[in-house]
Amino acid sequence: MTSYKELLQQQQALAVQIEEARKRELADAIARVRAEVAEYGLTPDDIFSGRKSAKRAAGAKVAPKYRNPLTGQTWTGRGKAPKWIEGKDRSQFAIA
Incomplete structure (x- = not known):
């Protein structure tokens, strides 16, 4: 061994x-x-x-372009728009 x-x-x-x-x-x-x-x-x-x-x-991942000022929720601008931005002027939600 x-x-x-x-x-x-x-x-x-x-x-x-x-x-x-x-x-x-x-x-x-x-x-x-x-x-x-x-x-x-x-x-x-x-x-x-x-x-x-x-x-x-x-x-x-894609950086978010829009933010809901009330909830802080974000959206990239891709795909279906969330209800909080749907039908509204997106410039007021734009992230600077």
């Missing part, structure tokens, strides 16, 4: 091997990506521009 100290040594040796393999594979991945970017003449906007719009579409 393997002793506790031997197992700890094996664990340390494996940790070193894991880190070396990670660095090697990461370097390979970076080289492949750089080759593809160079081949197609891609820019960072080509690669990452879709990420911002997807994040926005995923339900990002």
Whole structure:
């Protein structure tokens, strides 16, 4: 049976091997990506521009534009208008 100290040594040796393999594979991945970017003449906007719009579409919060002075309730101006602003001049409820 393997002793506790031997197992700890094996664990340390494996940790070193894991880190070396990670660095090697990461370097390979970076080289492949750089080759593809160079081949197609891609820019960072080509690669990452879709990420911002997807994040926005995923339900990002919108700042409120209107506030009910009586209750403090707010509304962003999107969707169906709440009853307290419905049919009224919205400029009087606008948040400055």
